[in-house]
Amino acid sequence: MESEPTRVMVAVNESSIKGYPHASISSKKAFEWTLKKIVKSNTSGFKLLLLHAQVQDEDGFDDIDSIYASPDDFRNMRERNKANGLHLLEFFVNKCHEIGVRCEAWIRKGDPTEVICHEVRRVRPDFLVVGSRGLGPFQKVFVGTVSEFCVKHAECPVIIIKRSAEESPQDPADD
Numbered sequence: 001m002e003s004e005p006t007r008v009m010v011a012v013n014e015s016s017i018k019g020y021p022h023a024s025i026s027s028k029k030a031f032e033w034t035l036k037k038i039v040k041s042n043t044s045g046f047k048l049l050l051l052h053a054q055v056q057d058e059d060g061f062d063d064i065d066s067i068y069a070s071p072d073d074f075r076n077m078r079e080r081n082k083a084n085g086l087h088l089l090e091f092f093v094n095k096c097h098e099i100g101v102r103c104e105a106w107i108r109k110g111d112p113t114e115v116i117c118h119e120v121r122r123v124r125p126d127f128l129v130v131g132s133r134g135l136g137p138f139q140k141v142f143v144g145t146v147s148e149f150c151v152k153h154a155e156c157p158v159i160i161i162k163r164s165a166e167e168s169p170q171d172p173a174d175d
Contacts, residue, residue: 026131
């Protein structure tokens with residue numbers, strides 16, 4: 001009798017570095033750590049649940065310098081936003097399939113802290129893995145940290161993966 005796989009939710013996000021439409025340094029590190037230290041060679045014993053909490057600007061506009069002249073312009077903007085999130089998930093799903101680990105991936109829009117904790121309650125993973133940018137105390141006051149919020153509020157064990165100094169951009173708030 002085969003037992004149920006351990007379900008690991010990994011919260012992933014896009015890089016905040018301008019002109020860099022890829023996975024953030026922190027979420028890529030959390031994903032790679034999960035594969036290397038948790039899954040290892042036991043690919044059938046795990047199922048990765050890849051959640052992308054897509055942040056929407058307060059006013060709903062990501063491209064402030066764009067000109068909107070027709071309804072199609074807005075439809076194109078929504079499709080581009082959706083495609084950005086899909087491109088991110090495609091990266092992680094492809095990696096899972098390359099090594100043979102089962103996975104599911106989905107996007108939810110909203111504040112990452114609320115989205116991640118809501119999805120943890122809904123999906124009930126065995127544990128959650130999140131990346132950390134390693135912000136200093138001053139930056140935490142203004143930016144806040146998703147990882148610390150998840151430790152306090154997620155209804156499952158949470159593992160925080162820190163990025164190393166070599167992996168950090170010049171501005172630690174970038175990811």
